[in-house]
Amino acid sequence: MAAQVVWKYRESAEEEPKEWATLVQFSNGKLTNSENVEFRLHKNINKNNPRKKNQLILSAETDRMTYIGNNFGLSALKCNSLCKYFVGVENISTGKMEVHNAQLFNMQPFFPGDSVAEEDTNEKQASYRDKVDSLIEAFGTVKQKHALNSRRMNRVGNETLQEAVAKAAENIIDKKGLSALTNEATQFESQERSVYLPPCHADAQKPEDVYKFEDLISTTEYQAIRPSCESLKISTAEEAEKLAQTGNYSSFVLESLKSLPHDEESRDHKIHCLFYLQILIRLHNLKKHEFKHKGSLGSDVADVVKVSLMKKFTVLTYNNGCVQNIMPISMKAKIVAFIIALALHINHFQIDLTYLQQDLKISVNRILDIARAMRLQVTKKKVNVPGGGAEDRKIATLSLPLALQSRVRGNKRKKMS
Incomplete structure (x- = not known):
């Protein structure tokens, strides 16, 4: 048992x-x-x-x-x-x-x-980089040790610089106050943005004084383009058709020529403005390699006007041993803003942005951003088109008081989903 x-x-x-x-x-x-x-x-x-x-x-x-x-x-x-x-x-x-x-x-x-006691949970454990650095310090070659010392010195320098910047920022905030610094930053941003927009007189009493005509076209340029404006002085539908077939003029200019005033002085003034606006559109649409050619803007543009436009809307750069003119994105936005301001003077301070957007070959959002930054009121309007249909058009209006200022968005890349 x-x-x-x-x-x-x-x-x-x-x-x-x-x-x-x-x-x-x-x-x-x-x-x-x-x-x-x-x-x-x-x-x-x-x-x-x-x-x-x-x-x-x-x-x-x-x-x-x-x-x-x-x-x-x-x-x-x-x-x-x-x-x-x-x-x-x-x-x-x-x-x-x-x-x-x-x-x-x-x-x-x-x-x-080795440490027998477990590290406190609040203490940061050694990272993989710290462990590798310890191995290099103990068993690394002379070259690896030199690289390690250089990296550590750079890290110390960066930390010292960050501490100095932080301390300087604290001193400035204590001295001026946070509200004063905020106002200064807002004022600086406004001044920086005004470089890429036509001079704006927000306190003007009349729409034509907000973006003054003399700030858009100088007297010298206005006189220089007079001989070339003869080609735009048309009076019949046949002449308008021949002008469109040349391909030298944008749809906005061709559309505006259909409604020229009967008064001879006003008619000549509008033709001058349309010709100058056409030059700005040509300048905006130039390719990068076309800046090298003297006649890229056309033989009908006076040299005085070419020099003035290059000085106003391009940037000088030094490349391959020579000085060149380039047009960054910011300068292209500046040209668009000047075109919009000039178009407002031409069409009684209300323009169809869709025509300009198509002529300038830019996106709708791009031209809307610039128009809103110029404090224009943007609305949508249905317009009948040939063929019996209708399409939406973006209409920009300059009216007083000016609309609230809007930020110009940068040329951001589209995010892929």
Whole structure:
């Protein structure tokens, strides 16, 4: 008949983890001889913190190596918090078995110089770059060590510069005040944007004084284009058709020629403005390589006008040993703004932006942004087109008081979904 064994659970050991049975496993192999191993159990002495009072560290020392294991931190086994383990010890003489609480320790090799205590969770752990730098510092070549020292010096320099900038900013804020700095920044932004827009007189009493005509065309330019304007003096539908077939004039100019005033002086003035506006459209649509050619604006444009336009709407740059004129995006926006302002004078301060948008070969949003930055009121209007249909047109109107100022958006790349 088999012997009967009685189990007995030791409840007194439930509250003292250091009295629990200890089960260990070694991460780098199995322990073949336990007689030459000395185990020591260390308990956290911080009893005020309930989270630390049960923290234990188990050390195992052999002749060749020391092993460390703990029941807390990142290196602790997760099973200790998920499962409950017991160890039964049988007393052969009495036939009873005492059941003890048990916990598992994962023993890992310990090398001198390593920290036994777990880092505080609030402290930043060493990054991969810091570990690589430590290896370079210990075992790297001379070239690698020089590169490491240079990078560390640059990092120190950048930190010093950032501290100096931050301190200077704090001193300026303390001296001037945040509201004064905000006003200065707004004023500077307004001045910077005004460089790319025609001079605006927001306090003007009449629409024609908001963007003054003399700020758009100088007297010298106005006189210089007089001989070339003869080609636009048409009186019949046949002459208008021949002018359109040449391909030298935009749809806005051709459309405006259909409604010339009967008064000779007003008629000549409008023709001068339309010719100058056509020159601005040509300048805007020039390709990059066409700036090198002297006659790129056309043989009907006087040299005085060419020089003035290049000075006003291009930027000088030094490339391949020579000075060249280039037209960045900001200058193209400036030309569009001057074209809109001049078109307002031509068409009684209300223009169809759709014609200009198509002539300038820019997007609708681009020309709307510039028009709103010029404080124009933009509306939508349905217009009948040949063929019996209707399409939406963007109408810009200059009316007093001026609309609220809007920001000109940059040439941002479209985000791909």
